[in-house]
Amino acid sequence: MNGWMGTVLRVDLTLGRITKEALDPSLAGDYVGGRGMAVKILLDELKMDCDPLGPENMLIFINGPLTVTGVLSSGRYMVVTKSPLTGTICSSNSGGYFPAAFKTAGYDAVIFTGQSEKPVYLWIENDRVELRDARSCWGRDTRETREIIRSETRKDACVACIGPAGENRVRYAAIINDAARAAARSGVGAVMGAKHLKAVAVRGTGGVRVADPETLLKSTIMADHIKKADLGIAFAEFGTPLFVDVMNANNIMPTKNFQEGFFEAGDEINGAEIIDRTLVRSKACYGCALNCGRNTRLPEGGKYQGRGDGPEYETCYALGSNIMVGDLEALTKMNYICNETGLDTMDAGATLGALMELYEMGRITEKEIGFPLVWGDADAAIRLLYMIASGEGFGREAGMGGKYVAEKYGAPEVFMGSKGQGFAGYHPRGMVGQGLLYATSPEGGNHTTGNTIQPEINGIPESMDPLSAEGKAEMVIRRQNETAFIEACGVCLFPYMLMEEGTGIIAAFYSAVTGMEHSEDDVRRIGERIFNLEREFNRRLGFDRKDDTLPGRLTHEPHPEGIAEGNVVPLEEMLERYYRLRGWDPDGVPTSDTLRRLGIP
Amino acid sequence: MIRVTVTLSGPLRNHYRSPGSSKGEETVLSPGACVADLLTHYGISRERAHMIIINRRKADIRMTLNSGDQVRILPLAAGG
Numbered sequence: 007m008n009g010w011m012g013t014v015l016r017v018d019l020t021l022g023r024i025t026k027e028a029l030d031p032s033l034a035g036d037y038v039g040g041r042g043m044a045v046k047i048l049l050d051e052l053k054m055d056c057d058p059l060g061p062e063n064m065l066i067f068i069n070g071p072l073t074v075t076g077v078l079s080s081g082r083y084m085v086v087t088k089s090p091l092t093g094t095i096c097s098s099n100s101g102g103y104f105p106a107a108f109k110t111a112g113y114d115a116v117i118f119t120g121q122s123e124k125p126v127y128l129w130i131e132n133d134r135v136e137l138r139d140a141r142s143c144w145g146r147d148t149r150e151t152r153e154i155i156r157s158e159t160r161k162d163a164c165v166a167c168i169g170p171a172g173e174n175r176v177r178y179a180a181i182i183n184d185a186a187r188a189a190a191r192s193g194v195g196a197v198m199g200a201k202h203l204k205a206v207a208v209r210g211t212g213g214v215r216v217a218d219p220e221t222l223l224k225s226t227i228m229a230d231h232i233k234k235a236d237l238g239i240a241f242a243e244f245g246t247p248l249f250v251d252v253m254n255a256n257n258i259m260p261t262k263n264f265q266e267g268f269f270e271a272g273d274e275i276n277g278a279e280i281i282d283r284t285l286v287r288s289k290a291c292y293g294c295a296l297n298c299g300r301n302t303r304l305p306e307g308g309k310y311q312g313r314g315d316g317p318e319y320e321t322c323y324a325l326g327s328n329i330m331v332g333d334l335e336a337l338t339k340m341n342y343i344c345n346e347t348g349l350d351t352m353d354a355g356a357t358l359g360a361l362m363e364l365y366e367m368g369r370i371t372e373k374e375i376g377f378p379l380v381w382g383d384a385d386a387a388i389r390l391l392y393m394i395a396s397g398e399g400f401g402r403e404a405g406m407g408g409k410y411v412a413e414k415y416g417a418p419e420v421f422m423g424s425k426g427q428g429f430a431g432y433h434p435r436g437m438v439g440q441g442l443l444y445a446t447s448p449e450g451g452n453h454t455t456g457n458t459i460q461p462e463i464n465g466i467p468e469s470m471d472p473l474s475a476e477g478k479a480e481m482v483i484r485r486q487n488e489t490a491f492i493e494a495c496g497v498c499l500f501p502y503m504l505m506e507e508g509t510g511i512i513a514a515f516y517s518a519v520t521g522m523e524h525s526e527d528d529v530r531r532i533g534e535r536i537f538n539l540e541r542e543f544n545r546r547l548g549f550d551r552k553d554d555t556l557p558g559r560l561t562h563e564p565h566p567e568g569i570a571e572g573n574v575v576p577l578e579e580m581l582e583r584y585y586r587l588r589g590w591d592p593d594g595v596p597t598s599d600t601l602r603r604l605g606i607p
Numbered sequence: 608m609i610r611v612t613v614t615l616s617g618p619l620r621n622h623y624r625s626p627g628s629s630k631g632e633e634t635v636l637s638p639g640a641c642v643a644d645l646l647t648h649y650g651i652s653r654e655r656a657h658m659i660i661i662n663r664r665k666a667d668i669r670m671t672l673n674s675g676d677q678v679r680i681l682p683l684a685a686g687g
Contacts, residue, residue, distance in 0.1 A: 236618075236655060237683045244617045249686035251616040255660040255679045268663070273630050277617055282629065298687075319686035431686060459685050464657070504685055568663045 008217040009071030009519040010034050011114050015135060017128060019201050020061060020120030024135050029114050035522065036605065039070030039114060041097035042494035042536040044086035045543055047117065048095065054546050058090035058193070059175055059200040061121035067108065067166075067206060068115040070496020074106045074293065075214050076222045077515045078229050079498035081105050081292025089192040089449065090200075091177040091353065091407055092426040095543040096192030096449045100166075101291030101498060102184035104208065107164040109496075111210030118201060127167070127205035129159050132212060140204035144173065147346040148182040155207045167205035168195040169348030174397035175199050176405035178353035178428075182345055186299075186315035187291070190350040192427060192449055217521025221514065228511065229295035232501055241500075242288055242297040244277030246319035249431075251276050252463065254327075257568020258436030260429070261327040262381060263359035264422045264559055267433050268567055271332020275322050279334050286313070296500055304335055316341035317351070320453070323431025324355025328422075329362055329387060336384035340391060347395030353407060354394070356428020356451070358387055360408040360420045369415040375400045419558055425450030425549070430457070434560050436570030437462040439470070439478035441561075442580040443486065445554045448540035454499060456485040467506045472569070475576045479584040487533035494536055535604040538588075538596050542606065551594035554581060608635050609674040613645065616681045619656070622649045636672060643668040645678065657683040 007029070016025045037043040044066040056062035066086045073080050083105035089096035108116075111130050125140035142158065143151040148169040155165050166183035172195030179195030180188045189195075198204075216222060232238040240248055253259035254272035261269040273279070280300055289299035303313040317325070317337055325331060325340045344351045358379075364370040365379045372378055376399055379386050393401025403411060408428055412421035423429050424444050430453030434441030439458040447455045461481055462472040470477060488509050492502050495516060502508035513529045516522075524532075544553075556577055564572045585592065589600030596606075614631040615622055625632050636644060646656055646668065658681040659666045672678070 236657075237685065240617050240682050240684055244684075246685070246687045248617045248682075248684045251679070252658065252681050252684045253686070255616075255658070255663075255681055256665075257663055273614075278620060278629065453687065457686075464683060464685070500685070500687060569665055 007031060007034065008215050008521045009075065010039070011109060011112050011214070013113050015113050015116040017116060017118050017137070018120045019118060019122040019126065019203060022122070022137055024137065034071070037536060038491065038494035038532060040068055040084045040099070040494040040496055041086055041540070042490065042532070043115070044068050044084065044097065045095055045536065045539050048086065048088070049539065049543055052088065056088065058088045058093065058197060061201070063088050063197055065118040065194070065197050065201065066115055069105055069109045070494055072515060072519055073109045073496030075216050075519050076225055076293070077497060077519065078225045078232070079291070079294040079296065079501050080496060081294060082496050082498050083108055084493065085181055085189040085194040087194055087197045090175070090196045091193040092450050093547060094425055094449050094549060095540050096194065097493070098181070098189040098191045098194045099454060099493060100181070100183055100187045100189040101294070102187035103292050104164040104166050104183035104187070105496070106292040107208040107210040109210065109214065110212045111208050112212050116206065118203060121200065122202040125202045125204050127155060127203065127207060130206070130208045131160070132210060143204055145170065148348050149185055149346055151205060152185055155205055159207050160209050163207045163209050165205055165207045168198045169346060169395065171348040171395040171405070172196055172199035174395065174405065176349060176394055176397070177407045178350040178357070180344070180348050180350045182348050186345050188345065188350070190352065191452065195348050216519045218518040221518035225515065233295050237504060238296060244281065245288065245298045245300045247275070247280055247300070247317065247322050248277035249319045250322050253431065256436060256463070258433040258570055259327050260323055260422070260431055260433045262330055263328060263363045263420060264429070264433060266566055267436060267570060269327035269332065272327065274332045275326045275334050275337055283334055284338055289315070291498065294498065298500070302338055304338060308335055310335045310339035312339060312342045314342040314345055316345065320431050321351040321355070324352045324428070325358070325387070328355045328359045330382035331384045331387065332382070333384055336388070340384070340388060343388065343391050347392070349391065349395055352430065353428045354391060356421070356423055357404055357408040357411065358390065359422060360412045361404060363420045364411065364415050364417055367417060369417050422557055422559070423451035424556060425553055427451045432457065432459065433565070433570070434556065434575045435565040435573050436568070437472040438475060438575045438580070439472070439482050441556055441575035441577060442478055442482045442584060445556050445577055445581065446482070446486070446584060448537070448544055454489070454493070456482065456489040457503070458482065458485065460504060473573045475580045478580050479587050482584065483587055484530070486537050487530050489533070490536040491529045491533035494532070531604070535606060538600065538604055539606055541596055542601070545595055551592070554594055609638055609640065609672060610635055611645070611672050611674070611676040611678055613649070614679045615649070616679065617684065619651060619680055619682055622651050624649070639671060641669055641671050642666055642678070645672065646680070651680065655682060656680050
């Protein structure tokens with residue numbers, strides 16, 4: 007096969023048994039890879055009502071046919087499972103160098119089932135695959151774990167592992183690879199922890215066969231073009247935190263748990279501040295020309311110490327404006343703690359935001375938490391992050407997520423997310439299409455199942471009124487479908503979702519790699535198939551229209567300031583049209599005609 | 608003359624006129640000056656000034672400036 011490696015690994019952790027099987031070519035053709043192929047495998051094999059943290063849940067590490075092919079930004083992989091945070095399907099993706107090693111070792115996917123009795127890690131060195139005792143690193147943070155495993159295997163092994171948060175089954179525990187990249191969302195790290203799987207370490211030295219290498223040379227031209235474009239230059243120099251300026255200037259930077267949209271200290275936590283105060287160097291994932299990663303160090307003699315990566319824009323929002331922390335060094339420290347203990351910064355921020363609001367309301371007090379938790383208190387937030395990761399004291403409850411604590415303490419309305427997962431850093435009252443996207447995302451509050459920044463904020467390919475419902479159902483459907491295909495390919499969304507002609511380019515690359523000619527329409531149809539299959543997964547678990555919701559804060563409380571002043575998200579109006587255009591019934595269930603049209607059995 | 612406060616975001620910050628103006632500076636312009644004049648003053652092309660915000664509202668380059676205006680000039684950017 008061109009593009010795919012043709013081999014899937016199966017690891018039964020209960021029996022300690024590893025088997026290899028040939029990849030089914032029709033599965034690859036119909037569902038591509040990544041979240042597409044994984045959701046099909048789960049629908050066929052998973053006991054749907056299983057406990058996400060029980061031995062019956064399946065955990066799939068998967069790349070895509072374009073991963074490590076010379077295609078721009080093709081160093082991505084995904085972790086797909088039934089989420090312990092939302093109870094839905096989830097697909098959490100990450101970059102770095104692990105995905106390249108994983109694929110060049112010879113595998114399209116690793117499917118974990120069961121639960122090991124004692125802690126183990128999987129060591130893959132090309133065709134040699136073994137489960138190893140992980141007692142040496144169980145209990146250690148992600149940085150230490152990487153070093154220990156490298157000392158036990160090879161010093162150039164790429165390691166994806168969990169920290170204490172995953173071991174303690176924090177519902178938003180991440181899997182950290184290459185020390186600082188994260189498959190962060192939806193609690194995939196907790197599923198690993200529950201399976202007593204500490205890490206996957208890989209060394210791969212093979213290659214990937216492609217059908218038409220000459221066409222792929224165009225990727226080099228594209229990389230050069232992107233590097234010289236304004237957006238590419240800005241990404242490389244300032245990284246994603248440059249977006250703090252745009253969102254704050256528009257007054258749609260989620261602030262104080264989405265109560266507001268302008269953060270007074272926004273200029274203290276933006277891309278320029280990182281350059282001036284903490285940046286060591288920009289860094290790129292495998293095969294990428296964007297260099298949007300930030301390797302940083304806290305200044306010597308300061309209150310907080312450490313070196314690591316980040317923050318990215320989403321962390322600037324989640325652990326910055328959302329909880330009113332305007333101290334870049336404190337924010338950076340929180341990012342390091344999340345990376346080291348293996349926590350998702352975004353749901354950590356959503357949970358802290360809900361807790362700070364509950365504390366302000368008097369619903370929760372020092373008695374429960376152990377100390378005051380007021381807006382902007384970075385030291386209290388840091389203390390709580392450590393407690394969450396270790397499961398100590400109130401950290402155990404906070405580790406269940408924002409929805410859990412908001413409901414438990416009698417104010418469910420203060421959780422800012424959908425389907426139990428916290429939102430990304432885009433305030434839907436100022437970009438209502440993003441609200442529709444959050445409500446209908448198969449995994450709840452999420453910015454990688456599609457986002458609406460380009461049309462609603464940047465006016466690309468054409469300007470859309472960010473406050474109006476007009477045209478939003480069509481736009482959201484298009485972006486969700488295109489995103490599903492791009493992610494299934496095993497490449498980064500950034501260059502393709504940001505370019506006007508991104509879908510055409512990905513169709514051309516997919517055709518060149520696989521040798522199977524695909525048009526833009528083909529790409530959108532496959533994306534639509536994947537998205538509907540995820541919907542079908544959730545439907546079988548009882549999810550429908552009643553779960554496609556947003557907090558009342560977004561649909562009923564007018565935005566206080568800026569471009570969106572007075573606006574709310576007209577969700578019901580958009581949702582009705584969205585369902586109709588999707589070919590779903592009024593309950594949000596795909597009709598049999600729709601499933602047939604998409605070739606979903 | 609009118610005095611406006613100007614913040615240049617990201618890569619545009621290289622266009623500040625006074626050294627040390629990393630988070631904004633006050634600029635003096637002729638009465639009746641518009642956003643386009645401000646861009647000329649700073650030597651920023653219209654293409655690079657992807658978004659202009661005045662007093663927390665979106666503005667276009669024809670808009671006339673008034674004393675006390677808070678102007679932010681932003682390049683094309685995206686989050687993630």
